[in-house]
Amino acid sequence: MVDELLGRSNRLGADPRNTNYAGGNTSAKGTGTDPVTGGPVELLWVKGSGGDLGTLKAAGLAVLRLDRLRALVDVFPGEDREDEMVAAFDFCLHGRGGAAPSIDTAMHGLVEAAHVDHLHPDAGIALATAAEGERLTAECFGDRVVWVPWRRPGFQLGLDIAAVAREHSDAIGVILGGHGITAWGATSAEAEANSLEIIQTAARFLAERGRAEPFGPPVAGFGALPPAERRARAAALAPLIRGLASTDRRMVGHFTDDDAVLDFLAHAEHPRLAALGTSCPDHFLRTKVRPLVLDLPPDAPLDAVADRLRTLHAAYRDDYRAYYERHATPDSPPMRGADPAIVLVPGVGMFSFGADKQTARVAGEFYVNAVNVMRGAEAVSTYAPIDESEKFRIEYWALEEAKLARMPKPRPLAGRVAFVTGGGSGIGRAIALRLAAEGACVAVADRDGAAAEKVAAEIGAAAARTADRAVAVAADVTDEEQVAAGLAAAALAFGGVDLIVNNAGLSISKPLLETTTADWDLQHDVMARGSFLVSREAARIMTDQGLGGDIVYIASKNGVFAGPNNIAYGAAKADQAHQVRLLAAELGEHGIRVNGVNPDGVVRGSGIFAGGWGAKRAAVYGVPESELGAFYAQRTLLKQEVLPEHVANAVLALTAGDLSHTTGLHIPVDAGVAAAFLR
Template sequence: MSPNLNRFKHVSYLWDDAEAARLGGDEVGLLIYRSNLLGADLRLTNYGGGNTSCKVTAPDPLTGEPTPVMWVKGSGGDLGTLKKSGLAALYLNRLHSLESRYRGIEQEDEMVGLFNHCIFDLDSKAPSIDTPLHAFLPFRHIDHLHPDAAIAIAAAEDGERLTKELFGGTIGWVPWQRPGFDLGLQLRACLAANPGIRGIMLGSHGLFTWGDSAYESYLNTLEVIEACAAYIEGSLGKRRPVFGGQKLNSLPSDLRLKQAAALAPVLRGLCSSAQPMIGHFTDEARVLEFINSNDLGRLAPMGTSCPDHFLRTKISPLVLDLPADADLSRETLHEELLPAFKAYREMYAGYYASCRHDNSPAMRDANPVIILYPGVGMFSFAKDKQTARVAAEFYANAINVMRGAEAISAYTALPRQEAFDIEYWLLEEAKLQRLPRPKPLTGRVALVTGSGGGIGRAIARKFAEEGACVLINDIDEERIAETAGLFRSLFGADAVAASPLNVTDQASIDVALETAALTFGGVDILVNNAGISISRSVAEHTIEEWDRLYDILVKGQFMVSKAVVACMRKQQTGGDILNIVSKNAIVAGPNNAGYGSAKAAQAHLSRLLAAELGPDGIRVNAVNPDAVIADSNIWAGGWAEGRAKAYGISVEELPAYYAKRTLLNKTILPEDIANACFVFVGGLMSKSTGNALNVDGGVAMAFTR
């Protein structure tokens, strides 16, 4: 069954006959298999974009009579990860009967509500707006994708002519129209006017291809896209240099990353004027080719063509007028860039005002999603990391489309009114309103020192559970790898970054902050948790041990705080610093001169920073744990033995001893400290700074007086 694979150079042929055979002729299973293969190749479609379908005959659950059923990707979801639960199953004859209810293109949005009356499988996903596009084509298997190569032809000034020439009339053409019921009727009309065609190109939008089996549809799709890509590849540079040729050179890779890390917090703060944003940065080759070109100034303001691209990336990007090698350390950078952001917001408000309808939803965030920095790379900002990353991927796809369209003709974007009608579509607004309420820490980035295990890992996990992006760090790289792997499995790769961090080493701190800036755009929450414990009598305590305690606990807290404060000041959005101190900062006990006095220094440093950083909107608070035994490194290095000796008990008796001396008679766990930290940063304590919260089960001697 496998074709000559040598003819596929621009797409990936992934079909496995053995894997398909295991599905035993299950057409829905083969639809899912085909969809996953198509979604695995981002050259074929974008994340979350496109839809696929198959038509089968199944017994009607009410009558038992055989009835035609269409299974189609439902609203939302992604082809690459599609499961049966992501499909909508509808009675095909009911979908066809909706034509008698259709009142014309001005009222076609009302048809979406009628799709629900066609549901066959009551457990299936809500039908998408593209459902009729599949229903009115007679083929058993259909693929609707957004391949860069096809959209480049569809978005070319003379795309219809190019399509006809390239495919000799075997691919039909339907001009741009917003997806909906009417577009489904137009696809049917195109097929009727062009019998025997193998697919249809949608102007500025994408591609429809089909087959009588899942495999035939898959192969047809690959062949059409391969032909589009080969045609573009063979045309590049022949009419004129790609993107008009190179205007400037990129900085070397290491300098690009340095500049991006320095600038990201400033951009993030400016983009977060309406709501907290998470950032993403890329300097991949196709992005650099575009942003360094002579055509950047002409093409970037035009915006994108494909609706999927546009919905993710906004009407147009913001291009920074900033030298690639600019000094980004100056404190006035935020104010210097602010006029460009104000101009973008005014442009967006003007676009909204000129295109809005009487029933349009209120204007959304006017800040840019995509920011281009010639010579350095591309930033994207959105409500969470996945959305920011995907926006960057979509704009990279848009760059590919512009590149291809300019190679074979001239690129055309969606007219602004059409773009607005997509962005502020009432159906799209309804989808947004159905999204779950964001978690309390959505849009925030947390750096918890020593988060490879113990209390630090518990805090980082709590923050991630509440929506934060977290930078896992530790002095022990094995602990980092283990925890980062666990977090990625729990929260997804987009929510987690990792970096070694030695709180006493400035270079290590700088690398961790650069990682946070490049991955997420900055830092909003710092938890100074990393520490050691040494229990010695004054006579036994060495100077070296004393220095280690003060270096890690006090100097380390100071050094990391200083670096994070610099980042927060770039963002100008405030922030939280939490210091994990100890009940020992207050209570005097035996064999504890070094550790206890260092903890007292940490506590007072917390108060000093709270007093200094208030004008920046940075809150500084402390949490005082005691006797957190479970999964804690505090018991390593002889601390348990030292404390047991001080109290005249055995190490095994310590947990019970600590619990019994508390007013609540409770054992303190890492999760208890994590919950206390969340109290400070979760939103209800936004006007609290300079405070300390004891989490010790109630130790009367530790009461603040």
């Protein structure tokens, strides 16, 4: 029974034509064993709150006793006290119960069919949000699918659907006004087939009956820019838009130039339709009641676009506060923030925002769903989403507030975007992994693109998609264009950049008389010039965002300590050390803090030492290369070897919030080298 349910759920959830991410739920009824009496008991297995059908596993199912669930019908106090019924579901759980039951549990338990699917397909929602939805449903399906008027999800909706199923014995499901579809069957295969029949029949109906230009005629000058041009413009706008969208709380961004969005924004009706907002509760809980829409063509000057976005953002915040005040009651939760979750830029694409990358990406995906819904509804009728007051009731639902309150406390770097140079190995890899572990999204930059990809994949291994946690950037920090392109890639991936780690480096150990100008230039190009180029480009992004930021230089004790046979490396590190002081003084007014870390020689796990530097330093000190780490440890006060993880710890200490008033500082991570004490 459970295996069948999971297989059906995964198949339905894997196809975005059937339902959106984390949207909908499925169930099965069957017989289990009462753990107390040992006798048989009728059970309901149903997808729990917050899960995703495409990846659903047994642990994501709530398991309830059907007798107790159905007994709630006799004590249901009425629609005005719907919320009490969700708490009552907890008293119907079987054994440990599995996942927390969702608001849709009653729909599944009260319908008598053994298998029930509730889904949010674009084609189904298009009919559900059409002004003539009831008539169109009858035209499309005849008696096989029944129209159910909008009702907020809950126990009463479950009673309504159960009554329809009883009274229409030939029906295979319903269109839920403003919401989605529900289908059922005597077997798992029958329920799945009925769900797909509703979805595919609706899609064919819209395609065959729909008019050619549902969004109205094209608007001159609002067509899509060429791909490279629009992505360059998106990268330039992303930090400004992210800063505006983070006025109340810091957000991570996602950009898409999906054809559906670009086509929508290129036609005359998009301002009217966007203002109506989305309809399916899953959609507007992620996208907010409506998006912010730029009303300038894509070739408008960037300065004019920036000024207009600031004006529109201020108006959006005023409108959202007015929306809240129109509908809030004394017991409504406080307003959660007045910034947009979706920003639409004609000819360029869509920027979506959330507390983390996955949330931002899913919000964007949901708005693409909404565009498809509007297209379908306008093709055969007029798009007519649920009333604004109903949207508010769901957005500020006490149950939704309780779900948010149950979420774990964010990690220290949640919402921050880091860019780590030399991130493909050694110290850079350790820093990238540690920042990601503490909640940051990370752009792993390295001249070796394959190494950067490997570290990004390592970071993303625990995520649904690697790109929700990390992206790889192939960039040589000595090349001005590659640096700009690398940071633009980070801005496109996550909306901007908050935390820079200038770690890229190399070393050539030679006495003064053997040091060539090429040796000197290479080391200064990578460390002095490279850090300058990265910091300069990052400062542009950070000042556009207006969110402050951190720039951390991985310098060296050699920037302070004068060791032998090390003129080029030591001088380059001293240059980096003074860049810290200079930039701290210059960027402080923008809230950008600039600090440094001075490690001693990091032998184990170091790309520099593995590349020949270790052998040369071992020769200078007259010890075997295999014992160089131990040699360095013995010359320190603590007699301990410095590892990449120790440097990463220092970067975290500087950026995770506890040192919020510290800038221009160098932290030694050298286990105590007295000659390198800062004075």
